[in-house]
Amino acid sequence: MRGLMRETSLSVAHLIYPMFVQEGEQNTPIESLPGCTRWCVADIAAECERLYKLGIACVDLFAVVPEAKKDAQGSEAWNPQGVVPRAIGAIKAAVPGMLVMTDVALDPFNTYGQDGIVKEYADGSYEIVNDETVQALCRQALCHARAGADIISPSDMMDGRVAAIRAALDAEGFTAVSILSYTAKYASAFYGPFRGALGSAPKFGDKKTYQMDPANRREALREAMADVAEGADMLMVKPATMYLDVIAALKENTHLPIAAYHVSGEYLMIKAAAASGWLDERSCMLESLLSIRRAGADMILTYAAPQVAEWLAENSALN
Numbered sequence: 001m002r003g004l005m006r007e008t009s010l011s012v013a014h015l016i017y018p019m020f021v022q023e024g025e026q027n028t029p030i031e032s033l034p035g036c037t038r039w040c041v042a043d044i045a046a047e048c049e050r051l052y053k054l055g056i057a058c059v060d061l062f063a064v065v066p067e068a069k070k071d072a073q074g075s076e077a078w079n080p081q082g083v084v085p086r087a088i089g090a091i092k093a094a095v096p097g098m099l100v101m102t103d104v105a106l107d108p109f110n111t112y113g114q115d116g117i118v119k120e121y122a123d124g125s126y127e128i129v130n131d132e133t134v135q136a137l138c139r140q141a142l143c144h145a146r147a148g149a150d151i152i153s154p155s156d157m158m159d160g161r162v163a164a165i166r167a168a169l170d171a172e173g174f175t176a177v178s179i180l181s182y183t184a185k186y187a188s189a190f191y192g193p194f195r196g197a198l199g200s201a202p203k204f205g206d207k208k209t210y211q212m213d214p215a216n217r218r219e220a221l222r223e224a225m226a227d228v229a230e231g232a233d234m235l236m237v238k239p240a241t242m243y244l245d246v247i248a249a250l251k252e253n254t255h256l257p258i259a260a261y262h263v264s265g266e267y268l269m270i271k272a273a274a275a276s277g278w279l280d281e282r283s284c285m286l287e288s289l290l291s292i293r294r295a296g297a298d299m300i301l302t303y304a305a306p307q308v309a310e311w312l313a314e315n316s317a318l319n
């Protein structure tokens with residue numbers, strides 16, 4: 001009876017799995033994100049075959065970049081031999097049906113750990129420069145599209161980057177490559193474990209000049225209007241569970257599909273509490289993700305995707 005009247009569903013078709021890819025031939029478990037791994041290129045493809053069989057049809061790739069390859073500009077971000085382009089090729093060769101999304105931002109690649117290009121001034125102050133960054137993001141997006149990415153996902157929060165990336169993609173004939181814009185990405189403390197996983201924490205300062213103030217909801221609508229006008233195909237809210245009102249606002253006020261990113265800190269709170277025996281992992285994870293769906297998200301990026309896929313396959317009537 002409950003099932004007949006249920007208003008919201010959570011299925012594996014709604015899940016996108018964020019994955020980390022690194023140089024070399026080793027896979028290393030990520031201590032700060034239990035259950036997640038930094039994959040080497042060869043093994044990420046094999047893992048994608050397993051995920052695809054579980055019903056996960058989209059992965060989002062993040063690069064782990066050794067310090068020696070970082071520079072002030074973040075130029076490794078558009079190296080066609082970088083780990084992300086190589087991983088795209090390997091995944092597409094092994095699992096042609098897998099949708100491959102890639103993160104576009106400079107923080108794993110530049111020495112500052114900032115999403116954009118940093119300009120330092122003589123008096124010791126600094127600025128993340130918007131327009132120069134947008135040019136760099138276009139180079140990174142093109143590098144991923146040439147390697148076969150299906151969805152470009154700019155997470156940097158610079159102004160005007162969706163229009164610029166769209167134009168750059170179209171100019172090279174990548175009209176079918178979609179853009180999932182991080183529309184409302186908040187300056188959140190819940191990203192901490194992710195930055196540990198990538199070694200990408202800001203070396204100084206914070207990200208508050210470009211990521212949004214957690215106090216603001218209407219600003220998210222303004223960002224959404226800009227992204228719609230610039231040609232985004234999907235809009236994202238991040239983090240997810242602390243921002244359910246923002247997800248609902250974007251769903252009601254735009255006609256684009258809405259994604260929500262259940263970020264590292266949100267995932268880890270449940271994992272840590274479950275490891276201490278304080279919360280039931282399965283029911284808390286499923287309830288969190290269902291809440292994100294109820295708020296209006298069409299798709300959810302979550303580190304729990306493989307585990308959730310297994311749970312959902314077990315007995316749908318009980319989920």
Ligand code: PBG
Nearest residue numbers: 105107155190191194263264265
């Ligand atoms: C940076 C980026 C971040 C995340 C995704 N892309 C961190 C940040 O903005 O500092 C966070 C993901 C998570 O916490 O799970 N471009």
